[in-house]
Amino acid sequence: MSDLYQPHSALELLQRFEGEAEARRHYLHERFERIREFDMQLEAMTAVPDPDVAMQALSTVRGPLGGLPVAIKDIFDTHDLVTAYGSPIYAGHRPSSDATIVTLLRRQGAVSIGKTITSEFAYMAPTATRNPCALNCTAGGSSSGSAAAVAAGYAPFAIGSQTAGSTIRPASFCGVAGYKPTFGLLPTSGMKCFSWSFDTVGLFASGVRDVAHSRAIGYPIWASDITPATGKWRLETVEINGPIEIGGVRVAPGDLVVADDTGVCFIPRDLVLEVLDAAEQKAKAEAIRCKAIDNGIPVPDISRATYGEK
Numbered sequence: 001m002s003d004l005y006q007p008h009s010a011l012e013l014l015q016r017f018e019g020e021a022e023a024r025r026h027y028l029h030e031r032f033e034r035i036r037e038f039d040m041q042l043e044a045m046t047a048v049p050d051p052d053v054a055m056q057a058l059s060t061v062r063g064p065l066g067g068l069p070v071a072i073k074d075i076f077d078t079h080d081l082v083t084a085y086g087s088p089i090y091a092g093h094r095p096s097s098d099a100t101i102v103t104l105l106r107r108q109g110a111v112s113i114g115k116t117i118t119s120e121f122a123y124m125a126p127t128a129t130r131n132p133c134a135l136n137c138t139a140g141g142s143s144s145g146s147a148a149a150v151a152a153g154y155a156p157f158a159i160g161s162q163t164a165g166s167t168i169r170p171a172s173f174c175g176v177a178g179y180k181p182t183f184g185l186l187p188t189s190g191m192k193c194f195s196w197s198f199d200t201v202g203l204f205a206s207g208v209r210d211v212a213h214s215r216a217i218g219y220p221i222w223a224s225d226i227t228p229a230t231g232k233w234r235l236e237t238v239e240i241n242g243p244i245e246i247g248g249v250r251v252a253p254g255d256l257v258v259a260d261d262t263g264v265c266f267i268p269r270d271l272v273l274e275v276l277d278a279a280e281q282k283a284k285a286e287a288i289r290c291k292a293i294d295n296g297i298p299v300p301d302i303s304r305a306t307y308g309e310k
Contacts, residue, residue: 004038004132006153007176007206011213013156014066021059024067028058031069031113035154041135043128044148046074047081048114063109065214070110071149071158074118075192076102085192086118086127086142099190101159101201113155116145122161122194133175140170143202147174150204157214160202163194167202179203179211186215 017024032051039045054069061067072078075085077095084090098106106112119125119142129144131137132151139148143160147170150158160167162180171178179202186201193199205211 002132002135004042004135004152005175006132007151008153008156009206010065010068010156010210013068014213017066025055025058028054028067028069028111028113031154034152035114038152039154042130042132042148042152044116044139044145044152044154045071045114046084046086046117046145049081049112053080054111054113057106058111061109061111063107065105065109065157067109067111068157069113069155070105071113071116071146071155072102072105073122073143073146073158073160074115075122075161076159077190078102078112078115081112081115083115086120086122086125095190097190100187102190104187105159110157113149116143116149116158116160118142118145118160119166121192122163122166131174133173138173140173142166143170143204146202146204147171147176147178150174150176150206156206156210158204160204161188161191161194162200162202163198167200167204171204177205177208177211179205179215181215 013027017027029051032048032054035045035048058067074083076099077083077097078099079095079097081094082091083093083095085093102112117127117129119127122142124141126138127141127144129139129148131139132148138144139151143158143162143166146158146160149155151174160170160178162168167178167180169178180200181203183198183200188196188199188201191199191201203211203214205214
């Protein structure tokens with residue numbers, strides 16, 4: 001095992017840093033030093049912010065991610081760092097705004113440690129990123145830099161993407177936890193599209209409990225009607241003047257939390273559970289078999305239910 005393999009548990013760090021602002025600053029400073037010392041060898045990062053700017057952002061953070069560093073795959077737009085999508089075509093490209101998932105991470109208390117290397121357009125081209133577990137081996141792809149950054153201890157969290165295996169493959173290669181959520185659970189606006197009907201935001205962390213914590217960055221209902229026939233529908237495109245119905249549950253406009261610079265809407269966890277409960281009851285009434293998942297919420301079994309069919 002290479003000495004570069006040093007993943008850090010985000011939950012353990014949050015416990016250590018509780019009420020300790022100086023410890024958080026020291027940890028962030030150490031992450032930049034580690035990148036500076038080892039990334040010429042590892043090649044996981046493609047852009048790194050000014051440490052002083054990151055320290056300034058750290059001083060104002062609030063939220064469940066507690067000022068922890070996060071590494072961002074270079075197919076997500078960032079207003080403050082070059083976003084080249086792994087391609088020379090976009091060399092020097094600076095988007096005018098952040099991808100929605102980046103906005104959510106910042107609002108929940110994450111501090112960007114930089115952009116990570118990706119296969120060009122998150123497709124098949126291999127990257128130069130090496131595996132922190134064994135430097136003579138590949139880190140996998142396409143989210144190679146994100147997996148390697150977490151495995152090497154650059155950041156306790158990272159975001160990547162998955163259309164086929166671009167999160168779970170590099171995570172398994174690099175010895176960290178990779179999470180490919182349900183399609184549509186996390187927003188993909190501002191992420192370079194490969195296949196709109198399959199693209200999914202992926203999450204990386206040291207272990208399963210850590211990656212589960214990073215998932216708690218919101219419950220977007222940005223795509224309430226995702227079908228092959230109709231495509232995407234975003235709540236920001238409609239004017240909400242009265243209650244709306246989601247899965248048989250009436251939700252008042254006052255219940256929605258809107259990200260003012262993205263237009264993405266969220267509903268509180270208790271309403272999410274109510275919606276899921278209503279969906280379960282409807283599924284049972286229509287004889288669609290349900291199964292329980294790890295958090296105890298029953299979901300339709302998609303092996304028996306397809307679009308427009310029982």
